């Protein structure tokens with residue numbers, strides 16, 4: 460046995476593993492109760508991976524405390540996997556607080572978009588911003604997410620809509636990946652809106668003939684990493700057939716398909732995504748029964764975004780119907796200038812109250828299933844041996860408090876740990 464382990468978290472009242480048989484996702488019966496060890500400990504090795512997790516007495520017998528760089532006594536506390544945020548747009552300049560006021564006064568999302576605001580407003584400001592400014596605001600946002608317990612986050616481009624700005628955004632995401640501890644899955648979303656002055660056909664042509672080929676070169680040369688391809692498949696944005704051709708082209712270059720579908724209108728996006736072998740489709744407020752069945756069969760994850768329906772006062776996504784049909788349900792914050800939320804604990808609370816998910820369903824959706832939606836559930840999303848040592852220590856004896864205490868994560872999260880390193884220590888926590 461190695462005598463140079465990085466971290467021991469010992470004697471936790473609860474260690475929430477989520478699952479313990481190498482499951483890549485949880486659905487149906489797998490969601491009824493999560494795998495929890497009472498009075499447990501976790502061992503993280505010097506490579507940042509989990510070496511052991513189990514009853515505190517067993518771990519104590521196997522690992523002498525002296526073999527650890529750091530020991531956390533979690534008596535009276537809970538340990539759970541770091542949260543996974545499966546959908547964010549965190550690289551942009553120019554906030555849209557003025558549009559929030561317009562929407563509160565009755566304007567719809569598409570009213571604002573058609574009037575040249577919304578994504579177009581953000582595109583104008585993001586094109587004008589320096590990469591260093593975008594990196595600085597991205598870093599602050601990611602640090603906020605980390606403090607709210609997120610340890611793996613999907614980050615999209617999509618406020619450039621031209622080659623130069625899309626690449627600038629992807630490079631900024633890449634720099635954040637190199638400099639911050641949080642794990643990042645990056646997504647090219649050049650088809651987030653039709654740029655002003657172009658038709659859908661012209662925008663699609665530009666993506667297929669100019670943007671994707673340049674990205675392919677950069678990825679092959681190892682100068683840029685991109686994991687997923689995204690499109691906003693919506694009436695007045697990219698129609699089904701242009702979305703299909705862009706997603707297929709991305710898949711052909713090795714990207715995972717993970718896109719916005721069936722948000723404001725039923726577009727048959729779910730069926731199209733399932734046919735293409737999409738790993739995930741987000742939103743789905745307007746998905747049909749046929750779309751739900753197709754996603755369940757194809758094991759395409761549904762990334763549900765409770766903040767969007769809440770802020771835009773949309774119908775709630777049909778989480779219960781999807782869960783009952785066996786769809787793999789994940790959650791995301793949808794952080795963007797329209798939905799300014801960095802907190803997965805708040806997202807889980809909204810999912811429970813507004814979308815009628817149970818707390819175990821919401822936690823699985825924000826861990827193992829969100830990791831699945833990003834193609835990372837073999838390394839993230841549960842506390843199992845050989846996975847990344849990414850975890851939260853909560854100052855409470857039952858994990859459900861993280862969801863129950865709306866907006867209470869700042870007082871509940873004592874430590875955020877990524878690969879066995881403490882990246883946030885909230886030592887100001889007192890009693891709860």
Ligand SMILES: N=CN[C@@H](CCC(=O)O)C(=O)O
Nearest residue numbers: 577578691767793795796797
């Ligand atoms: N629906 C499309 N995209 C974003 C909103 C982006 C924006 O409004 O800037 C979403 O997921 O909600």
Ligand SMILES: [Zn+2]
Nearest residue numbers: 546548719793
């Ligand atoms: Zn989005």
